[in-house]
Amino acid sequence: MIDKCKLTASLGMAALAGIAAMAAGLMGEVRVSVILGRTLCSFLITGVLVYIGVFLFERIGFSGMIKETEDALAELKAQERSSGAEGADAEEASGDEAAEEGDMQPEDGGEEQQGGFEPLQADSLRRVVGSADSQ
Numbered sequence: 001m002i003d004k005c006k007l008t009a010s011l012g013m014a015a016l017a018g019i020a021a022m023a024a025g026l027m028g029e030v031r032v033s034v035i036l037g038r039t040l041c042s043f044l045i046t047g048v049l050v051y052i053g054v055f056l057f058e059r060i061g062f063s064g065m066i067k068e069t070e071d072a073l074a075e076l077k078a079q080e081r082s083s084g085a086e087g088a089d090a091e092e093a094s095g096d097e098a099a100e101e102g103d104m105q106p107e108d109g110g111e112e113q114q115g116g117f118e119p120l121q122a123d124s125l126r127r128v129v130g131s132a133d134s135q
Helices: 004-027 032-060 062-101
Strands: none
Touching: 004 032, 032 062
């Protein structure tokens, strides 16, 4: 029995190939009979190749690997959500304690935070000079 997923994928790709062949023929100002022939050929060939490719992809076992990866990602997201909720509760508690104690310190906008930033000096820049032949 034909799998609907394989059939849908192959028909979708075949339709795209047919549209591309039709657009290429119309842009090239080719006769309508040639355009229809090329569109039909590209539709059939692409449909068959994609169907065979999806069949082989499933037969070799790559679909199982994809399923395992999706399951692992779903577990990781669930763990992040649960740890994120616990982390948010801890941050709220520590924020309340700090506000109660009055330990909030104002931020210094000085150069100490910038890690010794020094602006560029004109003397320290390298200059590139072209050859005399290029002028």
